[in-house]
Amino acid sequence: MSSATILLPLLFFANPAALWALLGLLVPLAIHLWNRRPGRVVPVGALRWLTAGANRRMRRLHLTQWPLLLLRLTVVAVLAAALLGPRWQRPARPARPQVLVSPEALASPSWPLLRSTVDSLRRRGAELRLFAPGFPRLADSVASQPQPLANNSDSSTITAWFWPLAAEAADSFPSQPLYLFTSASLAHFAGSRPALPPRLRWQLLPLDSATRPWLQAAARPTADSLWLTIGRTDASGITFRRRRLAWPQQLPQLLTVPGLPPLQLRARGAGFVIQPADSTTAAVPVVRPLRIGIGYDSTRRADVRYVRAALRAAAPALPAGLLLRMHPAARAEILAADSLDWLLWLTDAPLPAALNRQVPNGLRVLHDAPGPGRTAAATVAFHDFQDATTRLLRRSNAPAGTTPCWTDATNQPVLSEQRRGRGADFYLCTRFHPQWSTLPDDGQLPALLLSLLDSVAPARPEVRSLDARQLRASGPTPPPATPGPARRASRDLRPWLALAAGLLFGLERVLASRRLSRAAA
Template identity: 55%
Template sequence: MLISPALLTFANPAALLALAGLLVPLAIHLWNRRPGRVVPVGALRWLTPGANRRMRQLHLTQWPLLLLRLALLGLLGLAIAGPRWSKPAPPLRPQVLLSPGVLASPAWPLLLPTLDSLRRSGAELRYLGAGFRLLPDSLPQAPAPAVAQQAASEWYWGRAAQAADSFPNRPLRIYTTAEAKHFRGTRPLLPARVRWQTVPAAADSGAWVQAAVRPVPDSLRLVVGYGSNTRTIFRNYRQAWPAQLPHALPLPGLPAMQLVQQGRRYVVQPQQPDSAKPATQANVIVQKPLRVAVYFDARTHTEDARYARAALRAAASAFPAGMQLQVSSTLPSDSLDWLIWLSNSPAPAAVRAQINQGLNLLQTAGRQAQAVATSFSPGAYATAAQLFRRAVATPLGARSQVLWRDAAGQPLLVRQPAGRGAEYRLLTRVHPQWSSLPTDGQLPEVLLNLMTPDAHLGAINDFRQLDAAQVLAHASADTPERNLQPATRYADLQPWVALAAGLLFGLERLFARRRTSTATAA
């Protein structure tokens, strides 16, 4: 790495033109000579004074005073130009970023020699996570299963883009697992100085239970994924609902699994989990078809119901257990998981009483609303949507949770838990005149995430592997990189130059007074 030498630079180089003032004292010393005393001798008394002036020759006198004045003006010109001493930037150390899952990978012992070599060459080893903490000097020699739990919800693309901005102009080497659940959102374009290598998450993660569904009371359907970094396939295995629990579930390519009951839920889990190994198969909750109803006021919310129906139908295909959807302008009488209330009138007490029994009630804005011009994000990684109208916010309860806020920080979606269910208040409507959410294509995903906040699509058990070509995308060579060069350090010399000019000014005044006193005495 080349280090630039220290150089003298100027903050305002144009001010160096002030050095032309050095001609002023030189002209004064050439043309402002004091006349000598005239002593008439013989016939010289008849010569005219004009002849004497024409015969006078130009020559410099008072050399010390002239040099002081030239140095004083030179320092003043330099002070105006803002001299500064540029110091060489310190060498930038390469950064090696490791996801916590790499430390729990079976490939970790094979990476240790490479990482030790990089550290000896001056690289810094850090976690690919919040704060980019430095790794300890003594790296573990074996996989650490507990470390992987520290970043179960970490999304690597966003962290990599953040690292490229946090360590400008430094070579970056990133080591992560290739699990698809850690690569969400839009893949960023990273600079060419970023190198990314993926490692397998676990030796036996080529097969996993993606979802467990109970479509009817006497049936169980298991969705098992088989894959690598080149392809992923899913297979369905159906069997009758067992008469007794726990019940063993033999599945090809998987360790022994079993179906157990935990409170009100049924769970598929490993029969003998090994606490000494990284978790390659999390517990899977057995899901039932989601029962959803949309109630709308036919006089005022027909358009809202149309957008809600289309979004729910699009989202239904992503539910492993499917969705039982009904859209009507009459109150539903069936037991529901979700009820979307599209009306200016609040839900009646009979409907609200079902919240404690497990109903999730989503109510949109009523009549009282105000026009706004702002935006909001319906999710941590969702695209911002435009907000045109919103209802007047009501005071929040003690247990209220604000899920969405607009750009001004005002609550937009509030959740109030009650019993086994919850009430959701959306302070806008599912209508294009109220927000861009119904028409920008995000509404199906928003409803999907809202109705299954824990793990839709079996996100916890998603062990799909990405190919290396899918992980990294470099920006084009002509794409400028922000903050590419580190800031140059400067030592400001202007105060010292000004101090030296003040000292020279004092010396100049002292010499000038002595000269005046000598001339007067003569």
């Protein structure tokens, strides 16, 4: 049982040096003794017997009129106290802990396991709030059982970012202990980790779907087959496996895959999609192998070898793989008949009319640098790959009217784009050759080509979880913060003392005037 905290008031002085003003009490005392009341004149017959007694009385100091003297001393004491700057204050009540719970945590099956912890904090006076903008209060009944999310939305689709919200909570509740219970979904932890105070304690709840597999991608590599890429995550990372099914004879068709909810394969537009049979969201498109063609001339034979090797290395990362066609530029009519998704045009020759007409219909063409180029010494950093850098040795200028996609350290375009209908032309200001850049040798070409060629792939929901160790700041652990003195609300007593001194002085003047009136009478 915790003992109740007794809050005692405190009187302190802002100007203790003014204690010397109390010496002013000697002034009214000395004046009172000096200005004694004169004696009455009494006619007597002879002074022979009175002289000795009168002299003894003259040597005695008698304090007379005690009420008036005490009143004057009180006035001086009150003024001296006012010079001390007295303040009356009460200690602030202990800061109430704040329990902030995210909506996903309230809906999590793990929430009942935390009820004892939350109930213990509430018995200590903690307030239960929603970890959302504004931090609204929650009723006590909310903590008793899991609460469903609004609109039955999946936690992975909620885009609230926890880092800035945690910093806002620390600013909104200063000097108060904070307890955060949130989902561990990595989708909420975008951006950089802010500096958070040690009084904030954060507990992550595992995702409801952390151990359940999900459908990552679907592909139709051939007319009679269907490939499903199934993902699973745990504390060690994410793993994927591929399951091969036969293409059904008629559509729509229910698909049964162990570990997954019932899936429905149906047509949508010119393609196909797979989605849970009991939902209309999170449809996964069925993709076909990426068709890539390479047109080249005799000056680019070495470039073709590097590009072909990089594409073969990147192919396993594509849901349906890729189909590669390579022909000399002189036989471009063969490439025009293949219904390509991408064309790598590695030659100075202009794009044939048959291929040029396919660009507005969805063909994307990558042109490398024409001509001999010029010597360059620049470094290229890629936004999607933090550690990927490439050095340019030779380069050409980007065509006018294009939009930069990659730029070097001098902000000069390295890869630019020009949209045409549903397709586009991409212009690389260098070549895939060691004499032009380090792309063929630095091992980054497969990943860069994959990010470029598969850039139109649909975004998948974030299913990864944040490691709890990432909640702690990097570097040495700071020492526990020593709680400072509680801020107290003080009241300045000087105006009241000045008023009291004025009233006492008025009372003293009234008593002194009455005394003089009686003496005159």
